Amino acid sequence: MSIAILYGLCSAVLVGLGLFALITHPQPLRKILAFNLIGSGVFLLFGVVAHNGAAAGFGGDPVPQALVITGLVVAFASTALAVALLLRLFQETGRATLQSDD
Amino acid sequence: MIEPLLMPGSATAGGFLLVLAVVLPVLGVLLSLALGGRHAERIALILMPAGLAVAGATTAAVWRTRAVLQYFVGGWYPPLGVAFRADGLSAVMMLVTGLLICGIGLFARVQFASPEQGEGRAPFAFWTLLLAIWGGLNAVFLGGDLFNLYVALELLTFAAVPLVSLDGRAETIKAALRYLLFALLGSILYLLGAVLFYGAYGALAIVILSGRVRAEPVAWAAIALMTAGLLAKAALYPFHLWLPPAHAGAPAPASAILSGLVVKAPFFLVVRLWFDVMPGQPQQAAAQILGTLGAAAILFGSVVALRQARLKLLIAYSTVAQIGYLFLMFPLAVKPVTGHPWSTFAWTGGVVQAISHAVAKAAMFLAAGLIAEALGHDRIARLAGIGRALPVTVLAFGLGGLSLMGLPPSGGFVAKAMLLSAAVSEGQWWWAVVVLTGGLLAAGYVFLVLARSLADPVEPLRLSATISPGRQAVVLALALCAVLLGFVPLRPLELLQIGRPV
Numbered sequence: 001m002s003i004a005i006l007y008g009l010c011s012a013v014l015v016g017l018g019l020f021a022l023i024t025h026p027q028p029l030r031k032i033l034a035f036n037l038i039g040s041g042v043f044l045l046f047g048v049v050a051h052n053g054a055a056a057g058f059g060g061d062p063v064p065q066a067l068v069i070t071g072l073v074v075a076f077a078s079t080a081l082a083v084a085l086l087l088r089l090f091q092e093t094g095r096a097t098l099q100s101d102d
Numbered sequence: 103m104i105e106p107l108l109m110p111g112s113a114t115a116g117g118f119l120l121v122l123a124v125v126l127p128v129l130g131v132l133l134s135l136a137l138g139g140r141h142a143e144r145i146a147l148i149l150m151p152a153g154l155a156v157a158g159a160t161t162a163a164v165w166r167t168r169a170v171l172q173y174f175v176g177g178w179y180p181p182l183g184v185a186f187r188a189d190g191l192s193a194v195m196m197l198v199t200g201l202l203i204c205g206i207g208l209f210a211r212v213q214f215a216s217p218e219q220g221e222g223r224a225p226f227a228f229w230t231l232l233l234a235i236w237g238g239l240n241a242v243f244l245g246g247d248l249f250n251l252y253v254a255l256e257l258l259t260f261a262a263v264p265l266v267s268l269d270g271r272a273e274t275i276k277a278a279l280r281y282l283l284f285a286l287l288g289s290i291l292y293l294l295g296a297v298l299f300y301g302a303y304g305a306l307a308i309v310i311l312s313g314r315v316r317a318e319p320v321a322w323a324a325i326a327l328m329t330a331g332l333l334a335k336a337a338l339y340p341f342h343l344w345l346p347p348a349h350a351g352a353p354a355p356a357s358a359i360l361s362g363l364v365v366k367a368p369f370f371l372v373v374r375l376w377f378d379v380m381p382g383q384p385q386q387a388a389a390q391i392l393g394t395l396g397a398a399a400i401l402f403g404s405v406v407a408l409r410q411a412r413l414k415l416l417i418a419y420s421t422v423a424q425i426g427y428l429f430l431m432f433p434l435a436v437k438p439v440t441g442h443p444w445s446t447f448a449w450t451g452g453v454v455q456a457i458s459h460a461v462a463k464a465a466m467f468l469a470a471g472l473i474a475e476a477l478g479h480d481r482i483a484r485l486a487g488i489g490r491a492l493p494v495t496v497l498a499f500g501l502g503g504l505s506l507m508g509l510p511p512s513g514g515f516v517a518k519a520m521l522l523s524a525a526v527s528e529g530q531w532w533w534a535v536v537v538l539t540g541g542l543l544a545a546g547y548v549f550l551v552l553a554r555s556l557a558d559p560v561e562p563l564r565l566s567a568t569i570s571p572g573r574q575a576v577v578l579a580l581a582l583c584a585v586l587l588g589f590v591p592l593r594p595l596e597l598l599q600i601g602r603p604v
C-alpha cells in the first residue's frame with residue numbers, strides 16, 4: 001500500500017467519524033469537536049494531494065500547503081466563534097444544549 | 103504538479119472596480135474596529151453610496167463592453183494567482199446587493215442609531231457586520247477560484263451568524279449556534295470537494311477547471327460534496343431547520359439581509375459549479391434530485407407558513423419555500439447540450455427569481471419589523487387595525503407578497519412565468535404544477551396577513567411606538583422595486599448571459 005493511499009484512507013476515516021458524530025450527537029460541544037475532526041481529515045487530504053503533486057522534482061506541491069494554512073486559520077476562527085456562542089448560551093441559560101425547553 | 107502560467111485573458115480596464123468592491127467594505131470594517139463606537143455608523147453611511155456607485159459602474163462596464171471584467175491580484179495569473187472576475191451574473195448580483203444594503207441601511211438608521219454618549223454595542227456590531235456581509239457577498243460574486251470562494255463564504259458566515267444574535271437573548275443565541283453548526287458542516291464539505299478537484303485536475307480557477315473537468319467519478323464526488331455543503335448553507339429542504347428561528351429571531355434589518363441576500367450566495371455558487379465548472383456534462387439525474395428537493399421545499403415551506411401564529415416566522419417559512427423555486431431551475435436548465443433555448447430561459451428565470459425574492463423579502467421583513475415595533479408584538483391573530491394605522495407599511499407588505507405569489511406585474515411573475523414556460527416546453531409538466539401550487543399557497547399566507555391587518559379592531563388600537571414616515575417610505579420603495587422588476591424588458595436580461603460558457 002502506497003503512503004498516499006494510506007493517508008488518503010486515514011483522511012476518509014476521519015471525515016466519516018466526524019460526519020457521524022456531527023449528525024448523531026445532540027450536544028453542541030461534541031458537534032464542534034466533530035467539525036474539527038472532519039477538518040483534520042480534509043487537511044490530511046490536502047497533504048496527500050501535495051504529496052501526489054510532487055512529481056516534477058519538487059519536495060511537494062506548495063499550493064495545497066498554502067491552502068491548508070488558510071484552511072486552518074478559518075477552522076480555528078469558526079471553532080472560536082462557535083465556542084464563544086456556546087459559552088454565552090451557557091451563561092444565559094445554565095445549559096449547553098440546543099433542545100428547546102418547551 | 104506545477105502548471106505553466108496560463109493566461110486566460112489579461113486584466114481588463116475596469117478591473118480596479120472589482121478590487122474596490124471588496125476592499126471598500128473591508129476597509130470600512132477595519133476603520134470601524136479601529137475608531138470604534140459611534141464612528142461605525144458614520145463610516146457605513148459614507149461607504150454605502152460609494153459601494154453602490156462601484157456596483158453600478160461595474161454593471162455599466164460589463165454592459166458596455168459585452169465582456170467579462172477581470173483583475174489579477176499582484177499581476178499573478180491563475181493557476182497560482184488570485185483572480186477577480188465579473189460576468190453579467192456577478193455584476194447584476196452586485197448591483198442588487200448594493201441597492202438592498204443602501205435601502206436596509208437607511209431603514210436601520212433609527213433602530214440602530216448610535217447613542218450620543220459612549221458606545222452602543224448593538225449599533226456598533228450591526229454597522230460593522232453590515233459592511234462585513236457586503237464585502238463577503240461581493241467576494242463571493244467576484245471570486246474566480248474555488249478556494250477563494252470558500253474563504254469568501256466563510257467571511258459571509260462569520261458576519262451573518264452574529265447578526266442573528268444581536269439582541270443577546272438565549273433563544274437567538276441558540277438559533278445563531280444552530281445556524282453556525284449547519285454552516286460549518288456546509289463549508290467543510292465544500293472544502294472537501296474543492297481539494298478533490300485540485301487533486302484530480304491540479305487547478306482551482308473556474309476558468310481552467312471548466313476546460314479540464316471530465317465526466318468521471320472523482321468530478322461527480324467533488325461536485326456532489328460541494329453541492330451538499332452549499333445546500334446546507336442555502337437552507338434548501340431538508341436542510342432548512344436552522345433558517346426559521348435564525349431569520350425570525352434577528353432584528354428586522356438583519357432578517358432582511360439574511361433572508362434577502364445571504365442565502366443567495368450559496369445558491370450563486372451552486373449555479374457557478376453546475377453551469378461554469380462543469381458545462382456540458384450530462385447531469386440530468388442529479389438535477390432532477392435538486393428539483394425534487396426544491397419542489398418539496400416549496401410545498402412544505404408554504405404549508406408550514408400558513409400555520410404560523412407569528413408574522414416573522416411566517417415570512418421566514420416563506421423564504422424556505424421561495425428558496426425551493428431557485429432550485430427548480432436545475433432540472434430545466436441542465437441539459438446534455440448547453441445553449442438549448444429553453445435551458446437558457448429556465449436559467450434566466452432562476453436568476454430573476456433570486457433577485458426578485460431578495461428585493462421582495464427584504465421589503466416584507468422590514469414591513470414586519472415596523473408592524474412589530476408599532477404593535478409591540480407580531481401575532482397575526484391580533485393584527486386587526488394595523489392597516490389603518492400604518493397603511494403604507496401594509497401596502498408595502500402586500501406589494502412584496504405580490505412578487506412571492508407570482509402575480510403580474512411583479513419580478514416574481516417574470517421569474518415564475520419563465521420557469522413555467524420552460525417546464526411546459528420541455529415536457530417536464532410536473533414542475534409547472536409545483537410552481538402553480540406554490541403560487542396558490544403563497545397567495546394564501548399573504549392574504550391571511552392582509553385580511554387580518556385590514557379588519558376592523560374590536561377595541562381601538564393603541565400603538566406602542568410611532569413610526570416615522572421616512573422609514574415607511576424606504577420599505578415602500580423596496581416593495582415598489584420588487585414590482586418594477588416585472589417591467590424590466592427582456593433586453594437587459596441579455597446582460598446575465600455575458601460571460602456564460604456557450
